[in-house]
Amino acid sequence: MTGGLAYFLDEDGSFQTKVNPEIVKVQRVMTQAGEAQLKMLVQLQGDRTGSPKAKQILEHWSEYLPQFWQVVPPSEASSVYATAEAVVPLISA
Numbered sequence: 515m516t517g518g519l520a521y522f523l524d525e526d527g528s529f530q531t532k533v534n535p536e537i538v539k540v541q542r543v544m545t546q547a548g549e550a551q552l553k554m555l556v557q558l559q560g561d562r563t564g565s566p567k568a569k570q571i572l573e574h575w576s577e578y579l580p581q582f583w584q585v586v587p588p589s590e591a592s593s594v595y596a597t598a599e600a601v602v603p604l605i606s607a
Contacts, residue, residue: 519595520585521552523571529583539586541596548584548595 521543522529533540543549553575560568571578586596 518587519548519551519590519593521555522583522585523578524581524583533585537587539588539591539596540583541586543579543582543584545595545597549579551595552579552582552584 530540543552556568556571559565590596
């Protein structure tokens with residue numbers, strides 16, 4: 515992985531055993547920004563493909579969200595999507 519975040523739905527609880535923790539950090543979606551990004555991606559998938567799974571996930575969001583893992587490479591460790599401690603730059607008017 516060379517940047518960017520990845521999200522994985524882990525319905526059977528086996529995802530963590532398939533990831534090398536020396537390369538990336540694996541965590542649950544921890545921030546509102548990360549949740550919003552994930553939800554947007556699921557919505558886009560549903561809109562573009564007509565995916566019944568995407569529709570089901572969105573209809574039962576609170577049940578599915580805890581089943582998602584966020585994969586964070588070192589380059590994204592301080593991203594607002596990955597950590598609540600991220601510094602968000604202020605925009606001057």
